[in-house]
Amino acid sequence: MEVKLVVRTLELIELFAQTRRPMPLTELAQGLGAPMSSCLALVRTMVARGYLYEVRRRGGYYPTAKLHALSGQIQAGDPWLEAVRPHLVALRDAANETVMLGKIQDGAVVFLDVVESTHPVHYAARPGERRPMHTSSVAKAILARLAPADRDGLLAAPDYTRYTERTLVTRDGLRAEVEQVQAQGWAANVGESVADLTGLAVALDLGGEWYALCMAGPTPRVWEQRDQNLLHLHAAAEAIRRARAV
Numbered sequence: 295m296e297v298k299l300v301v302r303t304l305e306l307i308e309l310f311a312q313t314r315r316p317m318p319l320t321e322l323a324q325g326l327g328a329p330m331s332s333c334l335a336l337v338r339t340m341v342a343r344g345y346l347y348e349v350r351r352r353g354g355y356y357p358t359a360k361l362h363a364l365s366g367q368i369q370a371g372d373p374w375l376e377a378v379r380p381h382l383v384a385l386r387d388a389a390n391e392t393v394m395l396g397k398i399q400d401g402a403v404v405f406l407d408v409v410e411s412t413h414p415v416h417y418a419a420r421p422g423e424r425r426p427m428h429t430s431s432v433a434k435a436i437l438a439r440l441a442p443a444d445r446d447g448l449l450a451a452p453d454y455t456r457y458t459e460r461t462l463v464t465r466d467g468l469r470a471e472v473e474q475v476q477a478q479g480w481a482a483n484v485g486e487s488v489a490d491l492t493g494l495a496v497a498l499d500l501g502g503e504w505y506a507l508c509m510a511g512p513t514p515r516v517w518e519q520r521d522q523n524l525l526h527l528h529a530a531a532e533a534i535r536r537a538r539a540v
Contacts, residue, residue: 316354385530391511396432401451417510431495434481492516
């Protein structure tokens with residue numbers, strides 16, 4: 295269950311990340327779809343706590359550096375992701391496609407870290423984004439490694455919404471796909487969530503918890519070069535395992 299005030303606060307931060315400019319109160323309220331009074335109370339609280347400031351009188355509000363500083367401190371306190379990131383960067387450099395580290399959380403896939411391709415046309419994602427399980431190569435790679443009872447429980451979670459002609463829209467269809475992934479050792483999403491977009495993923499066991507490395511981009515680049523891309527993915531997964539074992 296989501297807490298409305300927390301959701302609105304997070305949406306305010308995300309709104310600034312999208313616009314990247316000061317916004318007056320009226321525009322903030324409109325962007326949040328919130329009453330002016332509620333938005334005013336939220337803004338005043340964040341100003342009082344040092345997270346927002348008014349750039350000039352009636353010139354709009356913008357986040358201070360406090361949020362960035364705290365984010366940096368939090369990130370620095372996560373030695374696991376800090377250790378994995380160089381391997382994600384190396385994987386991106388090897389294939390020049392967007393790469394992600396993801397896991398299944400609360401019935402969906404969540405991206406824990408993302409390193410984007412430098413190609414002008416590439417798959418764009420951000421850490422913290424969530425994706426439906428039934429269209430995700432990350433989910434398929436992880437589901438293929440789980441015990442049957444655990445897998446069946448997770449297969450019941452998706453609503454199996456159709457996004458393209460290739461979307462798997464039944465539990466049996468996804469189960470059959472996962473069994474194939476189990477046999478071949480890697481997973482794919484070829485146009486199942488977005489037409490002409492392909493994702494490839496391999497599972498990664500880290501301390502008894504299953505994660506997956508994923509590479510995504512335009513199908514002509516990712517799928518048609520899948521043998522080489524899968525070699526890059528497996529090599530990155532093995533490098534992370536070795537680093538964790540040291």
